[in-house]
Amino acid sequence: MRQPVTGKPPTRRQLAAQETRQKLLRAALTNFSQRPYAEVTVGDIARSAGVAHGLLSHHFNGKESLYAEAVREIDRRLRAATEMSHHGPAGERLRRHLAAHLRFLAENEGAAVNLILHHGETGDLAWESFEATRREGVRAICELLGLDADEPALQLSMRGYGAACDETALLWLRSGRPFAIEALVNVWITFLSAALRAARDLAPTPALTKALEELEARRADSS
Helix, strand or coil: CCCCCCCCCCCHHHHHHHHHHHHHHHHHHHHHHHCCHHHCCHHHHHHHHCCCCHHHHHHHCCHHHHHHHHHHHHHHHHHHHCCCCCCCCHHHHHHHHHHHHHHHHHHCHHHHHHHHHCCCCCCHHHHHHHHHHHHHHHHHHHHHCCCCCCCHHHHHHHHHHHHHHHHHHHHHHHCCCCCCHHHHHHHHHHHHHHHHHHHHHHCCCHHHHHHHHHHHHHHHHHC
16 A cells, blocks of 8 residues: 655654555465465464464454455556557457466466456455456457447446456366467457447447457458
8 A cells, every 4th residue: 555645754663564564465365366265264364474363454454355455456467467558450459468368367377266257255345346357357448449338238248248258267277278378369359249249239339330340350360
């Protein structure tokens, strides 16, 4: 957490508090990446961080709040690793973005399975973190394709697209990654095309037709 800018250097107590908070966050990321949420206790995290049990509640107001912060932290890392390029045709940039997303999941498999893709055991606070992550991902894709992410028909269909991508990625990881990343990117592009066609069926717009044409052109070029 950033400290307010006051013009004064942080005190030793403030520095110690920041370090304790970071230790707890690192320990939470490790523990929640290794085991499902329900199997990790506050004591596990405190022991891993090497701090007193009560400091977790002091700095994070409990396990759920710390879990939500761990989700936000892994999301920040994911976004940094998958930042959308500003160069090249939209379809090509989208493929690079999706491939980078899958590489991050593969390179951080424990975090991907327990913090990014599987969120059925968590409370409202963590769920909102997941939802914010998904909304931002959908918004970035819509912006790339020149679409209005707030359009109701598109919101409905893209919700299905995001869920399909999460489920296939989770199964892909759990089954030992039996397909190459590029092959899975093709599957996700197929899902996206289907979502855009569904949105166009509900509320036809020139922008949706153009986005579909761009996706189909890139799929034909890559086949």
